Amino acid sequence: MLRLVSRHSRACLMLGLAAGLLLPALAGAMAPWLPFMVAGLLCITALRIGHRAARGAVRDLTWGLGAVVVLQMAVPLACVTVLSFAGLADTPAALALVLATAAPAISGSTNLALLLGLDAGRMMQIMVLGTAAFPLTVLPVLIAMPQIGAFPQVAASAALMLAVIMTATAVGFFLREKLFPEPTPAQISTLDGASVLAFSVIVIGLMAPLNAAIHTTPEQVLLWTLLAFAISYGLQLATLLVLRRTRLHPVAGPLAIGAGNRNIALFLVALPPETLGPILIFIGCWQLPMYLTPVLLPDLYQKALSND
Template sequence: MLHRILWAISTHARACLVVGLIGGLALPSLAAAMVPWLPHMVALLLVTTALRVGHREALGAIGDLRWGLAVIVALQMVVPLILLGLLHLAGLSDTPAALAVVLTSAAPAITGSVNLALIMRLDAGRMMQILVLGTAAFPVTVLPVLWAMPQLGAAGDILGAALSLLAVIALATVVGFTLRARVFPDPSPGQIKALDGLSVLAFCIIVVGLMAALNPALRADPRVVLNWALLAFAIGYGLQLLALMVLRRSPLRPFAGPIALAAGNRNVAIFLVALPADILAPLMIFIGCWQLPMYLTPVLMPKLYARALRHD
């Protein structure tokens, strides 16, 4: 019975993501109750994802990561500094929207990026490599951004959060890989589909808590939420589109899908530990809105990815 439920979830993964978003908006009490448990849920999501991917798929092409560091530096350091420079020229560098743009583009990929890759039938092993490498490099890549925007807060707090996140990712990944090796060393197609469904289910549940700030904000001032949502879609889809356009005719074309997903789906919440209280409140609404383009990426973006990555 359980495996049939998981198969159904896997088959209808995109619809399940939409249901998760609706749940986050329609069940504010449940969303608020889940907030204290979000760190634990993120860890369980990572375990589930590593269980599905397996160590062979994630580590099988580790030698190809020669390009990885350059990609991470470009995504997490070069892009935010360029965007900050453009915002400064436009006289907008001190606005909350500019802060959201820079923070988002400086962050590593979200922990759920591997789930997005699985749903979109992209290379989940490569995506996990990018996730781990980007998180590991974040304490270094973020330093120039902190220097350029000292209002972000104490560097030590942000670096500490990055190292804590890296430790959680490493531990959860090891647990997931170990479970895969011992329980599903040679999984059947049916078991793979059930693991896909389990991964999607975990991803759908966690979004309910991540959107806890959105329902009260919608009731207080829908126009503010709409503005933050439009900004979130512009950043998330704009960075994905830019990455696809740049990489589709480059030597990195085989990895363009996972790189584009990493470019447009960032873990901006990592910065919240160091932000002043007056900046934290509006950014919580942005983080709630930020879930919308991320969870809708497998619904709205597959044709764009297919068109950009098809063989000419």
């Protein structure tokens, strides 16, 4: 069954998105479990990658670490600076923008790379490095945001993120070593299917706030959706345009996916509900451009990365 899911990953992503929108009772029932589901998805991702591939990603620091620092720290800090000068830093939209740009690439980014015909290995490196560095890169961003709170609260949030990431990753690596030390192509397909399935299921719970808001404040949903598409697709387009003529051209595609498809759900395991409350609708809307990236943007990637 999981190999079948792997072969039809695009359809599974669309089914998960549709279920989140069309089954509000199911989405509401899953919402309280989202922090645990986020940790589970990290564990499944580590199981799919394995510690050997992760070590390879960490060793390749010549371009990966610099890219992570730019995408996860420099970009959100630049956003904070601009928003502060504009007097908008304490608005919900500002919080949504900064958290979305501070998060690492989503765990399903390797699946998106495969669907777009890009180098999934390079995508895996970006995702592994970004997730590992996240507790450190996010610290200055959280300190700079007025909505987050005092430094002790920021430090506690970063420590909790680090604990969740390390625990989930360690469990995944342990299971990989015990169950699939040298996976066959069929087993890799099975693990890919498990990753796609988890990625498709978690979106159902993430859509719960969006379901409620559609019936009460549809105009807010529309505005949050437009912001989500503008951030996600704007970052992907900008990354492709900046890197397509540089020496980083071979990794421009994976970096663009990592730039515009961020795991904002990681903040659900660390930041208090009262901090995230104003942007819960955005978190639901944020799933739309990400899950639709392999459907709406293949031509963009093909044209931007061609040698013409």
